[in-house]
Amino acid sequence: METASVTAESSFSTAVSLIDGTQLHLPVSAAAPLFIVGPNGAGKSGLIATLFRLNPNNAVRISAHRQTWMETNAVPFSPQDKIRNEQNFRGQDSQPEARWKDWNAATRSGLVIADLIDMDNKLARDLADAYRSGNDADAVKIAARPQPLSEITELFIGSGIPIELSIGPNSTIVARKNGGVPYSIALLSDGERAALLIAGRILTASEQALILIDEPERHLHTSIVTPLLLQLFAKRPDCAFVVSTHELSLPVAMPSAKTVLVRDSRSTNDDVAAWDLDVLEPGVEIDDSTKEAIIGSRRKMLFIEGTAASLDKPLYELLFPGVAIFPRQSCRDVEHAVASVRDAESVTWVQAFGIVDKDQIASTEVSSLNAKGIYPLSVYSVESLYYSPGIVSAIALRQCTIVEGDPEQMVQAAITNVLAAIASEVDRLAARMTEQAVKNKISMKMPDWKAIQSGENVSIEVDTQAMYQEEKAQLQSWIAAADVQRIVARYPIRETMALVGVVNALQFKNRSQYEAAVRKLVRDDAAVRAALLEHFGGLTAALA
Structure with a gap:
């Protein structure tokens, strides 16, 4: 049993009785x-x-x-x-x-x-x-x-x-x-x-x-x-x-x-008088049997790439109701969390799955990840979902019931702003995507330990500049064709002014207000939810 004393900031009475006869000051403060x-x-x-x-x-x-x-x-x-x-x-x-x-x-x-x-x-x-x-x-x-x-x-x-x-x-x-x-x-x-x-x-x-x-x-x-x-x-x-x-x-x-983890309590005269509890420090995990008792029938866990403050979690909670969702910092952290749960024989009550952004995933890796319960997005990152042309058009229709404006003109202004933002970043975005493509090519040609042990010598040559010029030409052609759908799906648009351009065109005060409107749309519209779920490969079927 861990004990804790009242913090310096606390001016409240927080001493509670424990079942073992001792007292504990709960760590309450501002x-x-x-x-x-x-x-x-x-x-x-x-x-x-x-x-x-x-x-x-x-x-x-x-x-x-x-x-x-x-x-x-x-x-x-x-x-x-x-x-x-x-x-x-x-x-x-x-x-x-x-x-x-x-x-x-x-x-x-x-x-x-x-x-x-x-x-x-x-x-x-x-x-x-x-x-x-x-x-x-x-x-x-x-x-x-x-x-x-x-x-x-x-x-x-x-x-x-x-x-x-x-x-x-x-x-x-x-x-x-x-x-x-x-x-x-x-x-x-x-x-x-x-x-x-x-x-x-x-x-x-x-x-x-x-x-x-x-x-x-x-x-x-x-x-x-x-x-x-x-x-x-x-x-x-x-x-x-x-x-x-x-x-x-x-x-x-x-x-x-x-976090205070309450395991049991004792009552006197119909009033709870003592507890069996632990005070968990930040970051300490709750044991699996207790999670089962707390979560109840929610036996599916979904680890996602991002933090609690990122856009992923609130959207995924709408798309996958009844599933316990836990953010992790990186793609590797998601893979590790899913593998840890799946490998633990004692955690038979829960099924673990993961979602990762496509930004670091080669197409050749998708099947291998799916077999481990990891499902990459079909687009670069979650922003590609929030700011896809279909979502922007639906939000523009709703927004015109609140502010004066024509939805078609709003959408056209959003497209213009996105294209302008991307056009100013063509070189950097093409280089960013080329960097990952080079890493993937090198990774595919890397010898395994058996090849190295057998004396095989591998020489890896990659024409980085040719790949860069090809990527750059493709992006420029999409800009010329105003193909916002492909641009938003493939590139890290959050690193540009494209998102602000959409927000301004649709007359929202800030990104948070626009993104909240997207989640409201997803909550209200089954067709929108179904369309978004198509970006997660076989995850929906796996969770069923």
Whole structure:
């Protein structure tokens, strides 16, 4: 059993009792979130409830079982009632039943609405006071403060939810989807309401609060919960976060985070009183039997090339639902991870597969990799999927429901921008591809140990310049023919200004907003998902 002491940054009470009779201070601080994982019934929610009771004055609790429905999009009570409700709920949330029971769900939602509107009103009052007092410098600073609803809109867009929130008539909160007619937030979908309530509760929490989140994935799709929480952590660096979850990709997405692995617990008088747990340092792997208990029926693991912050993971979570996805830094890391799982006889409960970019893979290697459970993309990298002409055209159609413009003109502008960006990089891109082609030719002609032992002498000669000129001529011909499809599929377009050119042509604020719109398209459109799945060779059939 590993022990840990309270970090210097922590000002919270975090001592919990262990089944062996000792105490452990959980490493809670604002430096990095603490994740709590473990099988159903192990005592994760009880641990969250205990941390709430230990910190009655500065803890905020967001429960998995909490209902997300709303009776109204306005503040449903007076200021005095708001204060009384907050006091009542804090007392109720300190009870043992709070692990599974929710009191007055609609009123709790109303408190979040009230806090959001109060923050917006306070910002307006502070700005007016500064102008009235003639303090223009302060007024400029206040005007630059982000409005809470604007921040949530930004969070939504970054998580693939195309919803804009604003203050409506009579101090209500309204939503607007894809630039459409405003409507009450009470009419949002279950997942959208859950995202709003989680974000609203966190953004309106007091400074330096301890924010306890119990199973956020219960109401949110896996492709949304990770980017939403990562953005919220960044928005509130003053707060400490403790997140109980079954989604093992969450700890993986935060390399600096520690993880509490809860194995079992003991109850006294219907309240969880002691735990069997370990504190895992960043990077420490959870054993396979525990992963099986946590993940449950998700017996397929997919190792992908990239990091938790790259574009690969959120897209692949949409394309391969029900599969546990784990990023690895390089192609070799993916191969090693898949081989390690497949070679471990004790891990019979899980099947491991891998996805790697095509950028370093020769066509002659594909069959060999497939036999090992590794499936290279049919295009250079994941950016080739996000920015393919078909996806750009579909996004342009959607974008024209939000902003003024003609989709055909947008697509043509995007093509023009991509061609211009590539034309300025022809020499370098051709050289990059030639470099890999040379490596592949040399690799194919390398003798094996038997040939060397038998005395065979091998001379390898490669006409690098001829290959370079051929590659350069091919790229120039594709530019002349405006063959964006082939260019995007073959070359590392992320190393050029081509991506920014697409974003600007389609009138998005930045790449993140465009890429979130692509994921929303993939979520909504089965035909788009099917088309993208064709780029993964036999992986779809292998996972079936």
